[in-house]
Amino acid sequence: MDRPVTHEYSELDVPVDGGALHVGVWDVDAGPAAPTVLLVHGVTASHLAWPFVVDRLPGVRLVAPDLRGRGRSNGIEGSAGMAAHAADLAALLDALGIERTIVVGHSMGGFVSVVFAHLYPERVTRLVLVDGGLPLDVPAGLSTDELVAGILGPTAARLSMRFDGPAAYLDFWRAHPAFAQAWTPELERYLAYDLVPDGEGAFRPATSYATTADDTVDMNTGTALPSALAGLRHPARLLTVPRGLQDEPPGLYAPEHLERMLREYPDVRHERIDGFNHYTIVMSPAGAEIVAGVVREELAASS
Template sequence: MTRTYRTLDVPVRGGDLRVGVWEDGTPGAPTVVAVHGVTASHLAWQLVAEALPGVRIVAPDLRGRGRSNELSGPAGMAAHADDLAAVFAHLDIPAGLVVGHSMGAFVSLAFAHRHPGLLARLLLVDGGLPLATPPGLSGDELVAAILGPTAERLSMRFPDVAAYLALWRAHPAFAADWTPELEEYLAYDLVPDGGGSLRPATSYRTTLEDTVDLNTGTAVTDALAALGHPTRFLTVPRGLQNEAPGLYSPEHAARLVATYPAVRHERWDDLNHYTVVMSEPGARGVAAVIREELSALG
C-alpha cells in the first residue's frame, strides 16, 4: 500500500494545533502518537514513520512550535498534555502506545498522569526521567546548561532556507547523518519574522517556560510517582552536540532506574540525542521497539 502523509488542525485552548499523520490504509492499523522535542516539530518523526508500514503515526506540532507556534496561552507540561488529549478526542484514537523524544518524553509522562485512560504503554526516548542538572540555576542558566547552542539559534535570523541549512550542516550531531528528510524538517522549522527574514518557529520564551517546568515543576515528579503504565526508557551515549556522555550518563541512568524500578531501561550505542530518531539507523531501531511495544498490546 502507498504511504500517505497529511496534516490537519485540531482545536485546542488558544487556537489550532497542527498535527501530522502518516498512514497507508492498512485495515485495523494500530495508531502510535509521537511527541517531539523542545525546539522540534512533528517532522522529526518522518524516518520513524517511514520505517513503520502498517502503523498510523500521529504527531503534533506542540504549542509554540512548527505551525502551532501562534497558539496563545501558556505552555508547560500540563498544557501540552491536555493538547494531546484533544488530539486523541479529535481523531478518536484508541488507548495505545505514546512515544516521546526529548521534551516530548516529559510531555508524554504528564499526559499519562493527567489522562491515564487514553493510553496503555509509554516509550520514552532520551528524555522523560529527571535530568542531572545542578540545583539553583535560573531559567536562562537551565536552558544554557541543557540546550546550549540549540537555544542560541532561536534568536538568530536567516535570509533564506539555504543559510539555515548551512548552519546545520556544520552541526556535529549530523556530520554523518544528513538526509533529505532532515532538510525537509529543517526548512519546515522556519517562519517569516515580519521583517523580510526567517526565524525558527520556536520562541525562546516558550523554550524557557517548558524547560523550567520540566526541571523544577511538579508535573514530571508527580507523574513518575503515580506511574501505572508499562514504560520503556531508551538512552544514548551522546548529546545534542554529539558529546559524551549525553543527557543521561550511565551513572545517572543507573540511579534513575534504582529510583523508578518499574521503568525498563535500555542504553543504545553509536547514536546521539538527535540521531536516535532523525537518522536512518536510529529510526529503524526506534521503529523496531515500537513494534515490540505494539505486540505487547496484543
C-alpha cells in the same frame, strides 16, 4: 534504494485552548482497524522529526503534532508546560476518535508523554521514551536563562538568530556536529519546515525562546513530572544514547545519574543504545530502525 510508500500523509488543525494544534497524520489502507501510535517530538522540533521512524512502521497509523509553540502550532496563545501539552494531546486524540494508544516521546516529548499518561491514564497503553522522560541532572538554584543554557546550549541560542532564507539555515545546520555523518533529504525537509518569517524581512526558527524557557523550567523544576513518575502505572521503556545534542559524551544522561534515576523508578525498563547521539537516534535511518523495532515490540505486547 527507495523504501516503498506505505503511508498516506495529511495535515490538519485541531482546536485547543488558545488556538489550533497542527498535526501530521500518516494513515494506512487498513484505516481505523490499523494500530495507532502517537509520536511526540522534542523541545525545539516539529512533527517532521518523525518520518524516518514512520517509514519503518508499515501498517501502523502514526499521528504527530507540532507541540504548542513549535512548527505551525506557534500561534497558540498562553503558556506552555507539561500539563498544557498533555491537554493538547488529549484534544488531538478526541478529534481523531482515538480512544487509547501507545505514546512515543523523544527528548522533551518523553517528559510530555509521562505527564500525559499520568493525567489521562485511560488514553495510553504503553510508553516508549527516547532519550527523555526521567529527570535530568540539573543543579538547583539556576535562573531560567541559566537552566535553558545549561541544558540546551547552542540549541537555545539558535532561537534568537535570524537567517536570509532556507539555504542559509541549511548551511548553518550542515556545520552541526550531530549531523556530520547523518545528512539526508528528510533532514533538510525537517529543517526547512522549521523556518518562518520574522516579520522584518528575515527568517527565524519557529520555536520561540519564551516557549522553550517555559517548558524547560517546568520539566526540570515543576511538580508535573515528579508526580507523574511517582504515579507511573503504564509499561514504560526508556532508550538512552551516549552522546548529546552536540554529539558530545556522555549525553543527556550520564551513567551515574541514570543509575540513580533507574533505582528511583524501577518500573522503567531501560536500554542503552550505543552509536547514536540525541538527534540521530530518531533522525537517521539506523537510529529510526531501532526505535521502530521497539515500537513494533510494544505494539505486539499491547495487543
